[in-house]
Amino acid sequence: MKRTTNFKPHAVVREDRADGSILLRSAEPLSEVVDTTGDWLHRWAEDAPDRTFIAERHGAGWREENYAETLEKVRAIAASLLGRGMGPDTPILIMSGNGVDHGLLALAAQYVGIPTVPVAEQYSLIHGAHGRLRHAIELVRPRMAYVVDAKQYGEALAMDALDGIEVIATRPDARTTPFADLLKGDSSDVDAARARVGPDSVVKLLMTSGSTSSPKAVMTTQRMMCANQVQLADAMPFLRTRAPRIVDWLPWNHVFGGSHNFNMMLANGGSLYIDDGKPVKNLFERTVENLSLVTGTLCFNVPVGFSMLLNALREDAGLRQRFFEDLDMIFYAGASLPQEIWQGFEQMAMETKGEVPLITSSWGLTETAPAMMLQHEPTENSGVVGVPLNGVTAKLIPDGEMRCEVRVKGPNLMPGYFEAPEKTAEAFDEDGFFITGDAMRFVDPGDINKGMKFDGRISEDFKLLTGTWVRAAQLRIDMLAALAPLAADLVITGADKGEIGAMIFPNLGELEAEGFELEDDAGAYLCPLLLGEIHRRLAAHAATGASSSTRVARAIVLSEPASMPDGEMTAKGNLNFRKVLTRRAGLLKRLYADADPAVATL
The missing domain is CATH 3.40.50.980 (Rossmann fold)
Structure with a gap:
């Protein structure tokens, strides 16, 4: 399969410290960074004054x-x-x-x-x-x-x-x-x-998701945003050789859409066409309409968005041709891209263009503006987040099981939280590294240049009654793939229980298409066909060699969507797992009641 070669190989330097921690950094220095976003604007107003910078739908066309x-x-x-x-x-x-x-x-x-x-x-x-x-x-x-x-x-x-x-x-x-x-x-x-x-001027206060505590305001400086775009362009030089173009819906209150994507266009003289559609029922048709007018050289989305887009491209040969003809990169974030969707885009790109664009992802946080690591070269598997960008140092703290807690430093790291000195102090360790709470493992321990793979949040791990640790974040990703497309999202349960369970938020559109009906006023699905299908998929997952730490033995399907007003869902569309478990304590109890007809068990 012919893959794009428009990336830059990236060598990594490793330092093993006496305390057992590992430092990873790029072998190359960071290129020159401008002082402010205004410098970008002046440059492109002079070099490309007539090029569209930003556009939104207006009538049958665009306001540009x-x-x-x-x-x-x-x-x-x-x-x-x-x-x-x-x-x-x-x-x-x-x-x-x-x-x-x-x-x-x-x-x-x-x-x-x-x-x-x-x-x-x-x-x-x-x-x-x-x-x-x-x-x-x-x-x-x-x-x-x-x-x-x-x-x-x-x-x-x-x-x-x-x-x-x-x-x-x-x-x-x-x-x-x-x-x-x-x-x-x-x-x-x-x-x-x-x-x-100047570089230290705070020009944006971005609210965190509030998934573990009350939302905090991240002080975002000019240096953070400007350095991050140079880091990204150093790793992806095609951004500098051809003005990028995106048709993008990702919200600007989130660092991915508002800092990463918006500034990528501004820094590189690109064009941002605002997609007023979204990857949800009744709104995705607008995305397809927008793409029929303009397509991008880069495509950013979350996995569910790529799933819907892949289906739309399969149904429209003309749109498929336009979508791939100038495409340099497919970039997913928010969760790991299911392998069948990854392979679907690869096959379609080969059939349409004869070459597979860079399919990639990165890792970062609101506090890092956001990218700290990037999968900078082609790979055949989803979930790889790559290696540190130029100027970034990652501090890895192994847990003895080939898994590492990740902490970071870099010019794109925040100075702190707005008017929250105690929370700021808690966020950094004694060496000045930001404590991310995320875990990773090496793709290939023998070759650090292959990068790292995201392995969940440290705080989401829990123990079963047997003392067995469950890596809930990775298991959630695996189960979403196993239950696709019936599950829109799910919460892994089992802390202080004998077995792992799953509370499933269904993909209502798929359930309706398959004829599954809601029959339970108490908040769970009782449809025997649906429970039977879930049982079959749980058994198939267990048959792949799942151990007690990865075998999901029971599941319940929730009839009520996650509630944003009640804090179950953040503004980014992520579940607040603790809030779901607390608010739905009655359903959690039902999940572990073997006689409950709403529960699928193995």
């Missing part, structure tokens, strides 16, 4: 802003912000999702050193999630807020927490300031303000 127009509008907005007394201590809360005006406002704020705080739009649009919005407001104390549509966000804007805060709206009402007013500019000295912005 080229680099020259973007710089002009960014400077006008920045002047208006300065004229309102905004500065480093007056954050702007961005309550809406991705959009051109959102992007212009964020860049203008960065240009003159004003922090923005993008939060999940669900916090404003779902009544039950307003508590999360209130927490963010009380934590960062914004001076200004932005929404795309004042009417749509009206309930959230009526919260007393926003009293006294100027609200900017693209589609305003009588209570809000039109976004167009910001474009009128001001007499403020934008150049003087920009000159005060």
